[in-house]
Amino acid sequence: MKKLILLVAALFAVSTLSAQTYKVGDYYDVEGKKGVVFEVSEDGKHGLIVALTEPANTMSWYKAMELGKQLTDGWYLPSRDELITLFKVSEVVNNKLKEVGDGLSLGGYCFYWSTTEFGVDFAWIVRLSKDSWGGSCKSNDFCVRAVSKF
Numbered sequence: 001m002k003k004l005i006l007l008v009a010a011l012f013a014v015s016t017l018s019a020q021t022y023k024v025g026d027y028y029d030v031e032g033k034k035g036v037v038f039e040v041s042e043d044g045k046h047g048l049i050v051a052l053t054e055p056a057n058t059m060s061w062y063k064a065m066e067l068g069k070q071l072t073d074g075w076y077l078p079s080r081d082e083l084i085t086l087f088k089v090s091e092v093v094n095n096k097l098k099e100v101g102d103g104l105s106l107g108g109y110c111f112y113w114s115t116t117e118f119g120v121d122f123a124w125i126v127r128l129s130k131d132s133w134g135g136s137c138k139s140n141d142f143c144v145r146a147v148s149k150f
Contacts (some may be wrong), residue, residue, distance in 0.1 A: 020045070034051060038085065084133060104145070113143070
């Protein structure tokens with residue numbers, strides 16, 4: 001009987017977790033992974049989150065890619081298209097980040113590196129405060145922020 005009760009409790013816990021739905025701007029905290037939702041599937045159960053914090057200093061694309069290799073638990077550096085998606089909802093996401101983490105570097109001139117390259121020496125950057133993206137020499141310093149799927 002005790003095993004049956006434990007099994008029912010475990011099944012209930014799993015069904016409760018899978019029933020959780022999210023929308024853009026929600027705080028995500030599941031099994032130690034924390035972030036803010038910036039893209040969500042139609043059913044609200046899957047999508048992308050942005051990390052609560054970012055490195056204090058800007059860095060070259062090369063250093064950003066080294067940092068990306070050190071990320072764990074499904075975190076990675078975003079592509080250009082993922083950053084453009086984040087840009088489109090950056091105001092909502094940033095409001096939540098200010099509550100639960102470090103806000104995005106929206107002010108000033110800060111662009112964010114993407115992993116999307118073009119040519120040997122260039123990669124795409126996206127400025128989250130303006131409708132602006134383009135390419136830059138990989139040796140230039142810009143902001144970096146990790147993302148993860150859920």
